[in-house]
Amino acid sequence: MIWRAFLFPRFHLISTPTPLEKAERLSKEFGIELYIKRDDVMELAFGGNKARKLEFLLGDAISRGCDTLITVGAYHSNHVRLTIAAARKAGMDAYAVLTPPGEPEIQGNLFLDKLLGGHILYAGDRDEAEKIMKELAEQLTSQGKKPYVIPGGGANAYGVLGYVVASLEIMQQLYSLGKKPNYIIHATGTGATQAGLVLGLKLIGVDEVNVIGVSVGRPKFESEERILKLINECARLMGVDVPVSEEDVKVVDNYTFGGYGVITKEVFDTMKYVAEKEAIILDPVYTSKAMYGLMDMVRNGEIEKGSTVVFIHTGGTPIPFQKMSDLSKYLE
């Protein structure tokens, strides 16, 4: 029934499949077979997981005749950058409400948001941001525009479709190599990526893969509840009945290092280690924390030696350039 995901309107933003890279040196270090799914390698404005969700979100927006996107995120948000970029590709206008308040330094994603011509507004917190988005949508409507509001992280049933489709792409790449993965590990924020992967694997009929989301901030149970809800919403949208239960949704929350966006020496050290071993650049908000989690789970035996593991590099390429002062202080 996974084919149903392909029937939804979709606006082409990226070429797939993205590369699946064997991480030879890390595999040797960890005693596992590690593949890295390079969702950071995409042609749309430095890429990342949000581009997959946006193909379906824009498909829906365009099919409804909308001409302006409105979304929300942190000031280093990859989702905001890619939403503005996607709007540009579709010839649309884009507004983003950023939190926390005040105008931070114009670097990294925020620089790109402005370069891409997004209209940037600031809010003190998420509640205020929601209020501003609602008022903005009303104002634009009264001016004859047709706004389309995208939730933070693109986390709704349409966004989830992006990783339903990606789950098939990943399995095709692995099966073509004659490999069966035991684990898929990635950073979890809003949960839409994990929801798509878990739902997609169920629909393909793959039962033996353990998907583990490494939370970048939210507590485990809150994340798992959100993910289960997104799975059910997407299944309803697709018109499929899938027996996804709580056991299928696994999040670990012991690698947040003080919370969303907090950068510590361990986070930097993981970036440095992976850069030196594989010449792969991680970001300090999402992918470095997820990789730390993977390494720790191998160390403590939660992931058995000899396992075949897929790490999804979900993007975030501009973030190191935005958080340079937090990172470069750790360079010797």
Ligand SMILES: *Cc1c(COP(=O)(O)O)cnc(C)c1O
């Ligand atoms: C948004 C984001 C995530 C988290 O994805 P969710 O679908 O929100 O859970 C992970 N990595 C990067 C680089 C992101 O930008």
